[in-house]
Amino acid sequence: MPIYNAPVKDIQFVLHDLLRVSEQDIPGFEDLDRDFTGAVVEEAGKVATAVLHPLNAVGDREGCVLENGVVRTPTGFKDAFEAMKDGGWTAMDCDPAYGGQGLPYVMHTAAQEPFVSANMAFNMYQGLTHGAYSAIYAHGSDDQKQTYLPKLTTCEWTGTMNLTEPHCGTDLGLMRTKAVPQDDGTYKITGQKIFISAGDHDLASNIIHLVLAKIQGGPDGIKGVSLFIVPKFMVNDDGSLGARNGVSVGKIEEKMGIHGNSTCVMNYDAATGFLLGEAHKGMRAMFTMMNEARLGVGLQGYAQAESAYQNAVAYANDRLQGRAVTGAENPDGPADPLIVHPDIRRNLMDQKSFVEGARAFTYWGAYLIDRAHRNSDKDADGLISLMTPVIKGFLTDKGFEYATAAQQVYGGHGYIEEWGMSQYARDARIAMIYEGANGIQALDLVGRKLALDGGKHVMAFFEMIKSFIKENEGNEALNKDFLVPLKAASEDLQAAGMYFMQNGMKNPNNALSGSYDFMHMMGHVCLGLMWARMAKAAMEALDSGASDTAFYETKIATGRYYMARQLPATGMHLARINTGADTVMALQAANF
């Protein structure tokens, strides 16, 4: 059976050595000292290892079952969900006014990581609920907040997001689900929604569906879309549950992975809905929580790679096969462990240097969200808006790539379901698709975010790198292995941006043909920046006499690997971008 142990030290390193959370002038951060965050993450890790992880394979094998209109989750999920609720894990960053603990988002993120690594499909039930909480928190009336938020905070009720329809995913303007206004101010919602994660299940007494629909007679296209609260069971004035609403499960989809999560076709048949936020402004309401939701998906990407990596390392140390080319390292055994072989190392270092860089990037993003919200910092908000498509797109692409790479370490056993490595790859695959397929993330980045506020945020990002390099280039150890490659990579990225500016005007396809490469380039530059900062932090820790020298030295060595072996990818992406749209758009559609 696969293993999972929360990388508490690595998480603490990012929170304290890199982000220095407790020193930040952000309300609530003053409580995030090492002892507190350590205790939280340690405890989350225990729950993840003991409760969630053993159910990961169970969920994959059993899946969810629809019987007589009722969805049954896999064996053990209900008890585990109760344990999560009892532990208060669902309420961490929710508003104390509604029963939450009011902790910063960065703390929530650090605590979530072990849960996602241990059992991604399971954790989605609370993840979606958190999304519904955020939407109602941001856009609900006082009455709506009072009715729903306390229950969503505790996950006594869970939530869903209903966007996609059979004929439209990205292009929601094509939506057909209708909302018909009623005399009492409610709406009757009718239509079919697909790919609804946690659409129905047996973990909660009520499910609060947030549903995009078009109000009859409203504007055409995307401007006529509104957001509605559609509870599975109507809620009486006293908070008790009333009649079943007109929403039912059409079927559960058979998917490549995340079998433990019920992905439902939901049929709305004149279901009673309550307008959330303003009429025809549904997309705006949906998008207010986009940064958080997409950051959560980016986390899923690297968190699956983290789990897969842990198992690949264990296998590489355990499996005896062949001899080190430089001389036997296990001379008394029948063969050396796999980990002696350079190509196994190359693979494991690729995984390790990605995952640790990705964690830093994601937590930094969460920190920016806190700064944006808690300090009303518009620059932080702009920066995280810029980073969000990169966190989502790059980390999920690479997360899948490295989950697959970890599977490869197992040879034939990696292909056998019993060993668990296939599941990491299959589960990670969805993160590249949902919450906006990665091509859409690239489009968002290049077509929208680069030019946001007159390009101010991308300029600030380049400036941040430049200043960091300038401030530290006197540090010889840091300069050679970290700052020089970071400078080269960020110059590649700037050159790509320049190409877009110079050539995108005359033909926007020149920019959009390079959008995917740009997203990956920027991902590498961000991880390069994170590694340079982490290396600096590790060097400082060593200089100040930290006792765990192996940990900090490993951190620096891992960073060196990233800079030397991963960062050069920016050159390839730039070369692709610089060829423009000509070869990309050359063919008639009929000639594909």
Added chain:
Amino acid sequence: MPIYNAPVKDIQFVLHDLLRVSEQDIPGFEDLDRDFTGAVVEEAGKVATAVLHPLNAVGDREGCVLENGVVRTPTGFKDAFEAMKDGGWTAMDCDPAYGGQGLPYVMHTAAQEPFVSANMAFNMYQGLTHGAYSAIYAHGSDDQKQTYLPKLTTCEWTGTMNLTEPHCGTDLGLMRTKAVPQDDGTYKITGQKIFISAGDHDLASNIIHLVLAKIQGGPDGIKGVSLFIVPKFMVNDDGSLGARNGVSVGKIEEKMGIHGNSTCVMNYDAATGFLLGEAHKGMRAMFTMMNEARLGVGLQGYAQAESAYQNAVAYANDRLQGRAVTGAENPDGPADPLIVHPDIRRNLMDQKSFVEGARAFTYWGAYLIDRAHRNSDKDADGLISLMTPVIKGFLTDKGFEYATAAQQVYGGHGYIEEWGMSQYARDARIAMIYEGANGIQALDLVGRKLALDGGKHVMAFFEMIKSFIKENEGNEALNKDFLVPLKAASEDLQAAGMYFMQNGMKNPNNALSGSYDFMHMMGHVCLGLMWARMAKAAMEALDSGASDTAFYETKIATGRYYMARQLPATGMHLARINTGADTVMALQAANF
């Protein structure tokens, strides 16, 4: 349901415009004129589309079942197998002395492609049989050949390869399966073999297992391994089937994909075995068919990408979502088809330019095998030995990558099993693992093949590229878009080889840490060479007034894409290689 149509024109283009098979001075090639190969591939395509492809999803869904010691293949497989036998598809390149058609291997390869694209798991039953045929053909006694080859040619009996044991895959020297010599010259084979594809099934009346085992008292390690023929049912002198042999199925493995093929744990319990070839020379016997077997796996890689690509194109043309940024292209419809979007194009062009280059590379490899065998051409044999790990490793890595990319075009539907795209990715995944995991291919390439015969073959490869460039650089159209990038890429590859020579001496890890990157680099250079040659051939066809101008122009445009957007990857791989082993080997095993 997914579609599949054999790309007959593309196959014919490679056979005739590129390889000019009928003009080659290789015995048997004189019959390979356009009409003949066209008729064969056309017919193979019909069988693939009508018979095999509809069973692809069936096989994935039903899998193979072990009941009371008997394996049942999915619904329809038995009839389809009979159809393959009746059509003579299993016998194409087998020796006429044993009922084969004696056709060149390149013809066999071209006919196999549609079968593999349409149903990879199904086609493995005959693929493994072909491998067993080849081993007995090369190493069997006359008596063994007479007994087994006619039945294997027709697939009346099928074959298997038994190498892996639970504790050893790559390192077969650790093998425990024992062969105890008997007075009658036979051996009693005892041990357990795992991952045995087509290990048992209901498609044939007998199964001929080729089993590696150690003869009691023989040399230790890999030098004590011998190869044995172990029939499921003993064969009487008159060719009729006798008693059941001591071999049984332990279980069927639950795999990530290729569910239609029964992957068995095989238990040998004093089973009667017949020595094949010389005692203790089992690995050599196994390796004589390695080039063919690995080329076949490389074909599986790109053939799955081909199928996935065909479906991605259909979906991209069909699915209406969003508007072209340069103005609506389907103004009367609710939205434009996906294929108008630059990032969808980028994705499809990546797939298309890979698959077509990979086909050329594979068929060229098959042609080299024919030249090596039929003309006893040692240079061709050396060249295909060099190319084999690249064909296997690069084409299966990229095949999986692009099957996954095709899945991405479908958005959420790509993740739902019903749409079939997940299966292409899951099935393609195994090709990176079996027949020598791709890390082993890279090791074989860098640790063994580069230096083979004093480096003669890699020199010949570079010389081939150089001469091609020299001969054609006067062709301006070819030069700018094809020869210049090919030259740059092959210089990168040479620089990497130089790095290995200069730094591998003092520490072999400097070479082996870069082996995987080198394999990918060389794959790109090979595909770049194929594209330069294909472009030249297409230009010549256009110049000589070929009527199908759209086909040839598309070929050139697709090649241009590859050269502009894929080939620059060599620079990244070189940069990785040039950093040597330091960062790769830096960590203690305990610090991963």
